[in-house]
Amino acid sequence: MNNNDIVVKTENLVKVLSNVEVIKGCNMTVRQGSIYGFLGANGAGKTTIFKILTGLLTPSAGKVEVLGMDVTVNRDKILRNIGSIIEVPIFYEHLSAEENLSLHLAYLNREEVDISKALEKVGLANTGSQPVSKFSLGMRQRLGIARALVHQPKLLILDEPINGLDPSGIRDMRKLFLDLVENYGMTILISSHILSEIEQIADTVSIIVDGVVKGEATLSDIKKQYPSGIEEFYFEMTNRGVKIV
Missing domain, CATH: 3.40.50.300 (P-loop containing nucleotide triphosphate hydrolases)
Structure with a gap:
């Protein structure tokens, strides 16, 4: 190998x-x-x-x-x-899925990435401005996966x-x-x-x-x-x- x-x-x-x-x-x-x-x-x-x-x-x-x-x-x-999910994903509860991913990308200095594409991949394309605090457990897990892969x-x-x-x-x-x-x-x-x-x-x-x-x-x-x-x-x-x- x-x-x-x-x-x-x-x-x-x-x-x-x-x-x-x-x-x-x-x-x-x-x-x-x-x-x-x-x-x-x-x-x-x-x-x-x-x-x-x-x-x-x-x-x-x-x-x-x-x-x-x-x-x-x-x-x-x-x-x-790398992208990761370790244990239960933690988010900014008052922000939307897109805003959470935007902050994550800013932290990585990767603002040019297409956030909408990542959300579409995990089935969260239509969550709009809904705050994460309103998300179900499954939606939060999907968002965690989106955050892990958004920066490719x-x-x-x-x-x-x-x-x-x-x-x-x-x-x-x-x-x-x-x-x-x-x-x-x-x-x-x-x-x-x-x-x-x-x-x-x-x-x-x-x-x-x-x-x-x-x-x-x-x-x-x-x-x-x-x-x-x-x-x-x-x-x-x-x-x-x-x-x-």
Whole structure:
């Protein structure tokens, strides 16, 4: 694999919080132009790793590179080229969707971007001047996704992005993620506990259990080894701690 094809790479990543090692020797490799599904139970460590990748937390040990750059050294440059949802999106409640995105772009110094196109992509084209305080949970999640992708980043890091969406919204986001990869050249790192959704879009899947990545494999290899698909792979990794190679 050419190093230029690697968008995210962690080597022996460790994170200690309150004297507890919550991430233990994590190794991940996310290739350019792929959708990487990051699966694990609540509390397994998915969000902690995403916070490290976006510079919100500093690694205790190990190596972390995003877009070929060390996260601890080049955080600002990396942030201009990635979009993310980490935990519950926070907005300026009294402002509209468009105004929230406009402020976000000003912060990134990217005012020339087409906000209306981003809102259309996530199904919020007709919200007008409605304040975000009036938005449903699903609408807020859609806006969070719009904010993550509005500046056309090279990498999207999405922590449980379909939380709060109804079946129609989940289908819309599935189509959107595939479109962003196929037609805009983005790379997507997405965490979820909804195995069936990841199975429909991911190229590569990894399983994290109690801060340890137990398995990382392409979806095609998983299907060869596990005829029942990703669910069988997931429970094999979580229940037995077997590592797939």
